[in-house]
Amino acid sequence: MPDPIIECQDVSVHFGKKGVGVAAVSEVTLDVRENEIFGVVGESGSGKSTLARAILGLQTPVSGAISLEGRGLDPLPPKMARQDRAKIQYVHQDSGAALDPWWSVGSSLEEGLIVHGVRSADERHRRIERVLDAVGLNESFLDRYPHELSGGQQRRIGLARILVLEPQVVILDEPTSGLDVSVQAAVLNLILELRAKLNLTFIFISHDLAVVHKLCDRLAVMHLGHVVELGESDEVFSSPAHPYTKSLLDSVPRLDGPPREVRLRLKGEPPKASIGAVGCSYCYRCPKVRQDCSAATPVLADIGDGRRVACFAVHAPAGDGMNRG
Amino acid sequence: MSDPLLTIRDLSIDIETPTVAAKVIDHANVQVHLGETVGIVGESGCGKTTLLKAILGILPKTAVCRSGEILFEGRSLLDLWGTEESRRIRSCDIGFIPQDPYLSLNPAFTVGRQLNESLLELTGQGAYAELLRMLRAVQLPDPEGVLERYPHQFSGGQRQRLLIAAALARRPKLLIADEPTTALDVTTQSEILEVMRELANETGVAMLFVSHDLGVIRSICDRVTVMYAGQSVETAPADALVNAPKHPYTRMLLNCHPGRSHGFKGIPGQVASPLDPPPGCRFSPRCPIAIAECSRRRPQPLHPSPSQEVSCPRYEIDLETAADA
């Protein structure tokens, strides 16, 4: 098994104060292995972007530890944390808006290198040339401005801009959202290609379950700040263990299989993830809810084959009495 | 089959810019029968938004109808443009559900005031009772209380339910939905689709459902029209379309879905620009089985079966073998 390159241990990120604040990320424990594509899926408000920001160092966790290649990353102020974590880079969801509209693509690409202290202009151009080639664009793009690029090209430039910095881990935030389905394939294939070519590790944040299924090696399912299930993506998709994962997968409109099947429907609106709340975050609409679900918070426990699930009903099926959480 | 409720026949619309006319819709055909749900599916630039605007009579002043007609219950909506009669049809007989429910509600007033006002004007007494009935039908808890609240007090899914209730309370004959679930999470989306499906069955309202997501379209529509760059390329029953697509574009589009092929497939090339569209079939420049004839003349609709219509003379030719040859 490859070594973990990033490890999160009980990471919590809170916004606001206790009582009125929101627990955006609650005691998340996960490991990302070298050279894998690790998916983080969840609906809006599940805390997946906040988790990414915590790993990047842009958001300081209130508790927990994050390490990169076994080295613990100190909770520094964002500015210093970013210098400390230059090996982890982030590609924004809307890469077009993440480029300064007044700067040509070439200057934007070069700027990252200047910031990272690459003094020699030749070296900068060499790296840009190499990366442009890797993302499948040519040098004619260097003189263009962000608004002159198509959606797919913007994503490529967004990637290129990070890749010139030679990171080890790249966090991709919804890289295909807003792209037509006929265009997104090129971006996804590029990710696969780059992983092989540059030995990169990707954290892929997405709500598009079909894409995550095919692209990611492993994935974590998040719900209201908690990781509720984690495992190999093929296994999670073929036999989801957590009730939330099940209903999430059932909700995706399918192209194949029986149409309009009666499915498990989610009921009710999600509550706010308040700080210090006790109980499973999903118990308000879980079909398998039991008494102990609201009394304590289930922990993410191994159920074999590296699959981890946070659910009392899975840990100790009905009749077993005691829960292990 | 009964007489069509809505017929769009041979419709071409140009939008004039200071320099050239953008040929946004090119000889499009769509039909909606009583009680039927018809989907329009297509990627960016396929003209679906313009088509909806044309039906709703909200095209910009620069739009020019070059050919064809839009018939609603046998009367030409284009001829009625700007008259009191067309206003009546649009407000009473045609309901509209927008893509972003937040933008369609005024944040300064309670939803009850906004919904009730528009209803009272139309149907007089009994409107309030009908609205409450519809609010119950879309499964919003506490309908009376709902009307006292402001738009920001609802989640995205609840707002969409509100607008569906408001649209249906007028008892329209046709409901037009423009990507009504695109802004929503996947679990909320499945709830909304379920509600729309139930209500369509119960009230017998015909629906024109626009989306870029074939999975969504398949889960709610009886028939589907596929549009590409302003042309309607294929119409078929929803299941037939996803299981046995005919038009090369439809086939390639379906192959783009991650579950449908090995690896990630896209469609090479870019969508034809309406400013300078290719002659004949607009998909021909990207089509692997195109012949010279395709770019000479616009293909006439063919009928592989009575319920199917495809605008491609070469729909029987296999894409893979053609690409290999």
Add this chain to the structure above:
Amino acid sequence: MLIKDFLSRNSAGMIGAVLVVLACLVGISGPWIVPDPDAAFQTDIVNRLRPPSMEAWMGTDHLGRDVFSRIILGTRGALGVAFIVVAASMILGVTVGTIAGYEGGVLSAILMRITDVFLAVPQLILALALAQLLKPSYLTVVVALSLTYWPFFARTAYAETKRIASGLFVEALFSIGASRRRILCYHVLPNIAPAIIVRATIGIGFVILTAAVLSFLGMGAPPPTPDWGVAVAESRQFLPEAWWFALFPGIAIYLVVLGFNLLGDALRDFVDPRIRRSS
């Protein structure tokens, strides 16, 4: 290309641009194009208050000096004061505004409250008070107007910086580790430039007018410097008989102010959609 685009789309802006360019040309070449430099300064009591004629196109003033020549020579002063005032307030205001807008927190609050204090004092009164303390001269006018005009730039820069700084690309820069100074100087400043340029263009017209008012009230250039505001002030006693003495300097002020305002308005209309389209 951009300039052609701009002019073809906006006829009022075109008029403004023509007026501004003309005024600048006159201002630069004043001493060389003036028909008779001596007539602008030499007192000629015999020919005082002559109506417009072939010799003096715009008549003569109460000391027999050529009004036309004095208007031409006054252009440089009027524009010079306006440019210096706007440049000075722009530098001060934009610095304060961008720092306050980008940093946030206590520093921002302090800077913006100071700005508010200056904004709250009526401009003309502060300028008058300052001008009273100092000797009447162009420098006095420049100092007085700069001190009262910079808060407008600070406000504009503050609002624009806040908007830009909340944008995704600033966050992206931060996340690749760009320094604060780099983000401010290379990214925020160019992006707020259009708004500032528009503000400055309209500001020049405004400053010319205020400077004329100050001169009119005797706080401006000392005689015998040719000055439009002074000319209007002096002409008052001779109205309505010597209408030309008041009218022509007045028209000069009017046209230049109008030119800058038209140009500024057109620039604003032009700049806005372009930003929206490219984003």
